Amino acid sequence: MSLRLAAVDLGASSGRVMLGRVGADVLELTEVHRFWNGPVRVHDTLHWDVLGLYRETLAGLRSIGAVDGIGIDSWAVDYGLLDGEGRLLGNPVHYRDARTDGVMERVLRTVPAEDLYSVTGLQQLPFNTLYQVVAEPLLAQAKSLLMIPDLLGYWLTGRPGAEATNASTTQLYDVRARRWSEDLARRVGLPPEVFPAIREPGDVIGPILPAVAEETGLDPATPVIAVGSHDTASSVVAVPATETDNFAYISSGTWSLVGLELPAPVLTAEARQANFTNEGGVDGRTRFLKNVMGLWILQECLRVWATDELTQVLKEAAAAPAFGALVDPDDSMFLAPGNMPARIDEFCDRTDQTKPASRGAVARCVLESLALAYRRTVRQAQEVTGRAVDVVHVIGGGSQNELLCQLTADACGLPVLAGPVEASALGNVLVQARALGAPLPDLTALRALVRATHPLRRYAPQGKLADWDAAESRVFGTR
Ligand code: ADP
Ligand code: LRH
Numbered sequence: 501m502s503l504r505l506a507a508v509d510l511g512a513s514s515g516r517v518m519l520g521r522v523g524a525d526v527l528e529l530t531e532v533h534r535f536w537n538g539p540v541r542v543h544d545t546l547h548w549d550v551l552g553l554y555r556e557t558l559a560g561l562r563s564i565g566a567v568d569g570i571g572i573d574s575w576a577v578d579y580g581l582l583d584g585e586g587r588l589l590g591n592p593v594h595y596r597d598a599r600t601d602g603v604m605e606r607v608l609r610t611v612p613a614e615d616l617y618s619v620t621g622l623q624q625l626p627f628n629t630l631y632q633v634v635a636e637p638l639l640a641q642a643k644s645l646l647m648i649p650d651l652l653g654y655w656l657t658g659r660p661g662a663e664a665t666n667a668s669t670t671q672l673y674d675v676r677a678r679r680w681s682e683d684l685a686r687r688v689g690l691p692p693e694v695f696p697a698i699r700e701p702g703d704v705i706g707p708i709l710p711a712v713a714e715e716t717g718l719d720p721a722t723p724v725i726a727v728g729s730h731d732t733a734s735s736v737v738a739v740p741a742t743e744t745d746n747f748a749y750i751s752s753g754t755w756s757l758v759g760l761e762l763p764a765p766v767l768t769a770e771a772r773q774a775n776f777t778n779e780g781g782v783d784g785r786t787r788f789l790k791n792v793m794g795l796w797i798l799q800e801c802l803r804v805w806a807t808d809e810l811t812q813v814l815k816e817a818a819a820a821p822a823f824g825a826l827v828d829p830d831d832s833m834f835l836a837p838g839n840m841p842a843r844i845d846e847f848c849d850r851t852d853q854t855k856p857a858s859r860g861a862v863a864r865c866v867l868e869s870l871a872l873a874y875r876r877t878v879r880q881a882q883e884v885t886g887r888a889v890d891v892v893h894v895i896g897g898g899s900q901n902e903l904l905c906q907l908t909a910d911a912c913g914l915p916v917l918a919g920p921v922e923a924s925a926l927g928n929v930l931v932q933a934r935a936l937g938a939p940l941p942d943l944t945a946l947r948a949l950v951r952a953t954h955p956l957r958r959y960a961p962q963g964k965l966a967d968w969d970a971a972e973s974r975v976f977g978t979r
């Protein structure tokens with residue numbers, strides 16, 4: 501017997517509604533509906549088109565047929581504000597918007613970084629929800645704050661709440677006590693009442709509203725189920741790690757989330773100084789990781805080159821000479837949307853490197869720079885936690901990038917196991933299936949099912965590690 505489940509998976513570059521079939525030895529995904537997602541600039545502000553995302557979600561649910569449950573996951577940190585009647589105030593702002601410029605520095609003058617880290621365990625990123633909310637002009641009118649998947653869940657069911665894995669990305673969540681930090685909220689001038697009650701992955705949120713049932717044709721008893729609603733939490737559930745506990749993962753999409761799964765947060769000074777995050781995982785695990793800027797840079801290059809021919813660009817990158825220009829992808833100059841090839845040139849000017857002279861050379865520069873950043877992060881994670889890494893799992897859309905997977909294996913000097921591509925949607929349906937009674941007791945069982953049903957591609961490290969050592973010291977020695 502298998503369950504039919506709807507995964508609504510909203511990535512920063514595309515949203516999808518997937519039909520999952522899950523049973524004791526069955527795990528299948530079918531894409532029902534895929535739609536563009538990304539920043540929408542209105543005058544000076546970058547927004548998300550949140551009503552468009554809801555409309556596309558409903559469109560997907562309309563064509564999916566009867567399901568036993570619906571789960572929603574999305575990118576982290578962003579939110580909508582509601583008034584006392586539950587109406588959306590304003591339009592949610594994109595985390596790449598400039599409204600948080602300088603806010604982190606301002607907050608850190610009154611709340612020391614050590615205090616923030618000891619409570620929340622979060623890496624300092626300028627767009628953490630905390631800094632966004634401090635810059636939020638509508639806060640005074642708000643009665644509640646809902647993270648994006650919780651907002652969509654509220655629209656589907658009428659039931660507000662805050663799913664724990666995504667709450668853990670706000671920098672307003674106490675990572676050890678596993679609840680909102682009211683003390684921290686007060687210290688930065690936020691009314692703690694705006695935060696709804698926490699719910700855990702696997703909790704049933706409630707049935708869809710009658711109007712939603714009418715609009716989608718679904719049974720009004722269809723439950724919406726909390727999953728790891730942070731997309732990265734769902735994707736880490738689907739890391740097919742069955743060979744060793746000593747694995748690192750790279751959840752590779754718009755961002756590359758690079759790190760380890762740990763039983764508990766690591767809140768040491770070393771972890772803070774290395775700027776690792778301790779995000780909440782499914783089943784109480786800790787996602788000890790760092791945000792590496794990811795394929796966003798390449799996405800923006802394609803936009804500037806006015807092409808969607810990624811495969812052709814990757815061919816050109818494979819043919820371009822190795823170890824040309826290299827950049828630090830985590831430099832803040834690459835965060836906002838814009839002309840990435842021009843910014844790469846600017847980085848090269850600043851660091852006395854020859855600028856990449858062709859599309860292929862630019863793409864190669866991005867991919868080698870990402871591979872170097874992965875290597876730094878995997879090494880640092882091992883140093884800070886004292887754990888060894890024997891294999892790197894690459895999951896998400898970027899796991900299809902053969903050149904990047906090979907470069908990652910080469911730079912890290914470790915085997916890479918690539919796949920599954922739709923890791924977030926798989927994690928989403930697996931957690932729903934378990935909540936509905938599927939005989940999949942723990943993460944080990946969930947991962948074994950992914951491994952048994954999804955082919956992986958193995959990349960053995962090639963070339964000389966010394967070449968990567970030299971590349972690393974060239975870029976980081978010249979800044
Ligand atoms: P997100 O969830 O952040 O929207 P995805 O996991 O969907 O991201 O991954 C998107 C990325 O996957 C794209 O930026 C692209 O670089 C990469 N990708 C998608 N399809 C392919 C492909 N066929 N070959 C190589 N890379 C791909
Ligand atoms: C990836 C992701 C990542 C967050 C970022 C905002 O989609 O959720 O884990 O840091 O978006």
